[in-house]
Amino acid sequence: QKEVEQDPGPLSVPEGAIVSLNCTYSNSAFQYFMWYRQYSRKGPELLMYTYSSGNKEDGRFTAQVDKSSKYISLFIRDSQPSDSATYLCAIPPSGSARQLTFGSGTQLTVLP
Amino acid sequence: EPEVTQTPSHQVTQMGQEVILRCVPISNHLYFYWYRQILGQKVEFLVSFYNNEISEKSEIFDDQFSVERPDGSNFTLKIRSTKLEDSAMYFCASKGDTGELFFGEGSRLTVL
Numbered sequence: 001q002k003e004v005e006q007d008p009g010p011l012s013v014p015e016g017a018i019v020s021l022n023c024t025y026s027n028s029a030f031q032y033f034m035w036y037r038q039y040s041r042k043g044p045e046l047l048m049y050t051y052s053s054g055n056k057e058d059g060r061f062t063a064q065v066d067k068s069s070k071y072i073s074l075f076i077r078d079s080q081p082s083d084s085a086t087y088l089c090a091i092p093p094s095g096s097a098r099q100l101t102f103g104s105g106t107q108l109t110v111l112p
Numbered sequence: 113e114p115e116v117t118q119t120p121s122h123q124v125t126q127m128g129q130e131v132i133l134r135c136v137p138i139s140n141h142l143y144f145y146w147y148r149q150i151l152g153q154k155v156e157f158l159v160s161f162y163n164n165e166i167s168e169k170s171e172i173f174d175d176q177f178s179v180e181r182p183d184g185s186n187f188t189l190k191i192r193s194t195k196l197e198d199s200a201m202y203f204c205a206s207k208g209d210t211g212e213l214f215f216g217e218g219s220r221l222t223v224l
Contacts, residue, residue, distance in 0.1 A: 043116075043203045043215030044155060088155065099145065099168050100213060102155040 003027060004091055006103030015112050019076040023089035023103045026070065033065050035074045036088040038105065044088055048074070079110045114138040116216035118204050124222045125194055133189045133219045135204030141214075143207040144187045146179065148172070149218075150200040158202075161187065194223045 006023045013019055021035075032051055036044035048063045050056045050072075056063045062075040076083055089103040117136045125131050137144050146158040159169040161179055178190045187206075191198055201218040 038155075041201075041218070041220075043205075043217050045215065046212050049212075099157045099160050099170075101157070104154040 003101045004089060004103045006089055007106055008104070009086075009107040010109060011106055012109045012111060013079055015079060015081060015110055017079050017110070019074075019079050019083070019108060019110075021074040021076075021087050021089075021106050021108070023072045024070055025072065025091055028067065028070060030091050032092055033063070033072045034090040034092075034100070035061075035063055036090055036102070038086045038088060040085075044090075044102075047087075076108075079108075081110045081112045084109045114214075116204055116206055116214050118202075118216035118219050120219055121217070122220040122222070124224065127196060127223055128193050131191045131194055131198075131221060133191075133202050133204075133221070135187045135189070135216060136185050137187055137204065137206030138208065138214055139185070141206035141208040143167075144179075144181070145205040145207070145213065146189045147203045147205060147215075148200045149203065150197075155203065158189075191221075194221075196223050199223045 004025050034049040035047045037047045038044045048058055050063045050065050053065050053067045060077045064073040072089055086105040086107045088105045090100040092100050119134045144161040147155050148158055149155045157170050159173045159179055160167045176192045180188050199222050201220050203218045204216045205213045207213050
């Protein structure tokens with residue numbers, strides 16, 4: 001079983017839509033959960049991270065962790081064309097962030 | 113804003129040739145990483161480096177790969193004898209006290 005699995009894309013939505021991006025993970029010991037955004041031909045950049053369960057909000061972005069079902073989500077409200085990118089969930093298996101295991105990424109296109 | 117810089121942005125090489133990819137991490141960071149992303153696939157961990165030695169490496173990082181921090185600023189990835197399947201984007205990353213991984217924009221390697 002893969003450590004991190006991510007909903008396949010691509011996902012295309014109209015501007016202003018609410019976007020839901022999801023990942024599942026296998027190891028219940030994982031504590032930190034991260035979302036990276038990667039624009040085309042660029043390196044990943046950290047968008048948000050959460051520790052343990054619950055929600056974390058940052059502007060139009062909300063990261064949610066459900067440890068009971070080993071499910072993590074990223075919600076984007078009022079999506080904009082500039083949000084068009086690939087979104088990667090990432091988990092540091094050791095808990096120390098010495099290395100990250102990335103999901104396969106979901107490519108999002110927000111249409112104007 | 114401090115950033116991780118990588119050179120070259122694109123390198124084309126013949127199979128069997130040696131390649132060195134260079135990175136300048138953020139100056140006060142102590143942890144350094146190389147990741148790679150084959151076109152259309154996920155970002156994969158290659159190696160992490162701390163205190164002048166490799167701290168972790170993946171199964172991808174075989175004897176053909178090596179890393180070095182030759183001076184106080186550069187962090188290099190060498191591929192001794194390139195293969196066609198080494199064609200990918202190679203991302204350098206560094207991490208400081210906050211635990212956030214900062215990625216460079218990547219070096220695209222094309223092996224012919």
